[in-house]
Amino acid sequence: MLKRLLKRSEYDALEQRYRTQYFNSIVGHKNICLIGTKDFQDRTNLAIFNSLVHIGSNPPLLGIIFRPDSVQRHTYENILSTKEYTVNLIAESDIAAAHQTAARYLREQSEFDQTGLDAEYLKGFHAPLVASSPIAIGVAFRNNIAIPLNGTNLVIGEVQWIKYPEEIVAPDGFADLTKAGIVGCIGLDAYTRGTLVQRFEYAKPDKPPRIKS
Amino acid sequence: MLKRLLKRSEYDALEQRYRTQYFNSIVGHKNICLIGTKDFQDRTNLAIFNSLVHIGSNPPLLGIIFRPDSVQRHTYENILSTKEYTVNLIAESDIAAAHQTAARYLREQSEFDQTGLDAEYLKGFHAPLVASSPIAIGVAFRNNIAIPLNGTNLVIGEVQWIKYPEEIVAPDGFADLTKAGIVGCIGLDAYTRGTLVQRFEYAKPDKPPRIKS
Known part of the structure; x- marks a missing residue:
């Protein structure tokens, strides 16, 4: 494929909506998830995010x-x-409803009601989960780190529980998300189905790449 | 699918390697990329990361x-x-070589040489890019934010240039990564091929989800 080199000055000159679409998609495949919350007036909220990032496994x-x-x-x-x-x-099967949670609903309008996704609760946990979600994770807030460069924040939480289909987890702990029909995304509005190409063994300097069977 | 609820106490009791595999994969599809660098002794380095996150588009x-x-x-x-x-x-076509960059090579051993991936340079930019990468992005370091919770760091950089195949970009700026054979990942060692399921129009409260054609 013929390559183009886009310099920063050219990037800055792009039309704004084009530039946002372009930059959000050109950086690679992404995670996509719905964050479920509920305020102290029992008003639920559900919003779509593509910026989830792994901070650590222990904790x-x-x-x-x-x-x-x-x-x-x-x-x-x-x-x-x-x-x-x-x-x-x-x-x-939920991508249309999930995408719709991005609309600017009022505080009084729950995205659960507006999109038809059902809320479900675990005893002792305040926030609702999405009943039809193949994997739901309960998280406790830990840290809010400001990013002064552009006024964003990195919100970090600690996992309290995970609800998942046991049959997708291999004997070594690997969860094959493709078996649960979980989508990924590209950019701001494209949803993708993943197919497993290959797993590899732990890489070692004195051994060539070994396919995990 | 039958669901299991894994509580935090059960998670903590899992065997360590199983737990790492499990947690890295259960959280969703991920981005995967190679970071290319070169020190002032002209020793190049290439390493695989699955924790890239979008911080903002402008800049x-x-x-x-x-x-x-x-x-x-x-x-x-x-x-x-x-x-x-x-x-x-x-x-x-590069996943085996890319995975192999995770091996603990010595500083003197360039992962480019060890894995057979070719380095390429843009005039005026210090760090090497991967010649066979469909999309390569030049980044200037801006900020290093400590995450005291577990001793990790969020390193933020500002994009200087992007080299990409022009034909994958739609008229609205959307880059269809599936047309360039770019992989995503699950967990620590599984590489995935993405298929586009659907794009949607910008979500609005007074309109149902509309498929983008």
Whole structure:
């Protein structure tokens, strides 16, 4: 394929919507999930995020990048006040409803009601999970780190529980998300189905790459 | 599918390697990329990361989570000293070589030489890019944010240039990574091929989800 080199000055000159679409998609395949929260007036909220990042396994920590002045504000405020939220992976059959949670609904309008996704609760946990989500993760807020460069925040939480289909987990602990119909995304509005190409053994300097069978 | 609820106490009791595999994969599909650097002694380094995260589009900012005491140390040190690095997306034909860069090579052993991936340079940019990468991004270091919870760091850089195949970009700016054979990943060792399921129009509260054609 013929390559183009886009310099920063050319990037900055791109039309704004084009530039946002371009940059969000050109950086690679992404995670996509729904964050479920509930405020102290029992108003639930559900919002879609593609900035989940693994911070560590022991303890199990997950980060999310927030733009606090956006439609994500309700989620952000609920996390900071109630300290609990759920991370819900998305089934291919739910992508239209999941995408719709990005609309600017009022605080009084729950995205669960508006999109038809059902909420479910675990005893003792404040935030709702998405009933149809193949994998739901309960998270307790731990840290809110400001990123002064552009006014975003990295919100870090510690996993409290994970609800998942046992049959997708291999004997070594690997969860094959493709067996549960979980989608990934490209950019701001494209949902992707993943197919497993290959697993590899732990890489060692004195051995060539070995396919894991 | 029958669901299991794994509580935190059960998670903590899992065998360590199983737990790491499990947690890294259960959290969703991920980005996977190679970070290219070169120190001031002209020793190149290439390392695989699955923690790239979008920080913002204007200016274009990318973050990576580092575990500085691991095999990623050479990359981390080179970024902090030279202030330049490349983010290279991975073609399906390169996954074995890309995975092999995770091996603990010595500082004197370039992962380019060890894995057979070719380095390429852009005039005026210190760090090497991966010649066979469908999309390569030149990044200037901006910020290193400590995450005291577990001793990791969020390294943020500002994009300087992007080399990409023009034909994968739609008229609205969307880059269809599936047309360039770019892989995603699950967990620590599984590489995935993405298929586009659907794109949607910008979500609005007064309109149902609309498929983008």
